[in-house]
Amino acid sequence: xxxxxxxxxxxxxxxxxxxxxxxxxxxxxxxxxxxxxxxxxxxxxxxxxxxxxxxxxxxxxxxxxxxxxxxxxxxxxxxxxxxxxxxxxxxxxxxxxxxxxxxxxxxxxxxxxxxxxxxxxxxxxxxxxxxxxxxxxxxxxxxxxxxxxxxxxxxxxxxxxxxxxxxxxxxxxxxxxxxxxxxxxxxxxxxxxxxxxxxxxxxxxxxxxxxxxxxxxxxxxxxxxxxxxxxxxxxxxxxxxxxxxxxxxxxxxxxxxxxxx
Numbered sequence: 001x002x003x004x005x006x007x008x009x010x011x012x013x014x015x016x017x018x019x020x021x022x023x024x025x026x027x028x029x030x031x032x033x034x035x036x037x038x039x040x041x042x043x044x045x046x047x048x049x050x051x052x053x054x055x056x057x058x059x060x061x062x063x064x065x066x067x068x069x070x071x072x073x074x075x076x077x078x079x080x081x082x083x084x085x086x087x088x089x090x091x092x093x094x095x096x097x098x099x100x101x102x103x104x105x106x107x108x109x110x111x112x113x114x115x116x117x118x119x120x121x122x123x124x125x126x127x128x129x130x131x132x133x134x135x136x137x138x139x140x141x142x143x144x145x146x147x148x149x150x151x152x153x154x155x156x157x158x159x160x161x162x163x164x165x166x167x168x169x170x171x172x173x174x175x176x177x178x179x180x181x182x183x184x185x186x187x188x189x190x191x192x193x194x195x196x197x198x199x200x201x202x203x204x205x206x207x208x209x210x211x212x213x214x215x216x217x218x219x220x221x222x223x224x225x226x227x228x229x230x231x232x233x234x235x236x237x238x239x240x241x242x243x244x245x246x247x248x249x250x251x252x253x254x255x256x257x258x259x260x261x
Contacts, residue, residue: 001092008072008100017071017181021064022108028055029111033119036138040129049131056134057112059192061105061164066188068104069171070181073097077179090255097172098248102165109164112137113157120144136160139221148226152233159233159240160224166216166240167195169247176254216240 012018032055038044039052116137119126126141133139136156171188178184195217202212212218216239223232 001096004088004096005099008096009103012072012100012104015071018068021067025060025064025108026111028060029115031055033115036126036129036132037124039132040126046131052132053134057109057137058134061108062192063189065105065108065168066171067181067185069101069168069175069188070184072101073172073175074179074181074184091252094248094252094255098244101172105165105168106161109161116140136221136225139225143225143227152230153226155230155233156224156226159236162237162240163216163219163224166243169244172247173251173254176251214239216243
């Protein structure tokens with residue numbers, strides 16, 4: 001299992017598609033924080049703030065994260081390399097996909113975490129850029145005060161990364177079923193945009209709302225930012241990991257029935 005995990009990580013690192021996804025994410029992060037600063041100092045007007053937020057993690061991570069998952073699973077089927085590992089057993093293959101996926105998604109959100117921390121500890125004033133705050137990465141910058149415990153700050157960023165792992169894990173069974181990176185990217189990006197609408201719809205039906213609260217899609221910058229509670233952060237991590245495990249189980253069920261050509 002360890003050898004399979006390391007080999008898969010190496011394959012993904014060598015993949016041109018993966019490098020493009022990371023390049024897009026890292027460049028978008030730089031532009032996001034630079035342009036948000038320009039909004040804060042008045043060099044960009046409020047009308048442009050919405051465009052700036054489009055470079056934030058909510059859109060970019062869903063786009064590039066879905067692409068990475070599509071490459072992780074889909075390329076094994078497209079290149080027929082799945083035949084070389086099928087002897088390990090389908091359960092181990094799916095477990096390996098989930099583990100590698102979790103590492104890759106965590107690395108994808110890393111630049112936003114670094115950018116947020118640079119703004120906080122570099123003393124960069126983002127007051128006035130509130131309209132660009134779509135997640136904890138800008139929310140923590142705006143809400144930071146010197147009395148925030150370092151442990152709580154670390155937990156805030158960790159819990160948000162795990163929420164992305166949980167949210168994007170729905171792309172794993174989609175990748176097993178679709179087997180095409182482009183199709184998985186389209187599915188993930190569309191679902192990411194749809195999830196915000198689902199939250200609004202779920203709140204209007206009590207039963208649906210109760211179910212929705214048991215998923216990682218229920219968490220946002222208010223609950224996981226540095227102003228949130230430790231309990232919410234730990235619960236978000238637990239819910240996200242359980243949900244990712246559940247999606248791994250669904251993926252195994254689909255993979256077990258799939259015909260390997």
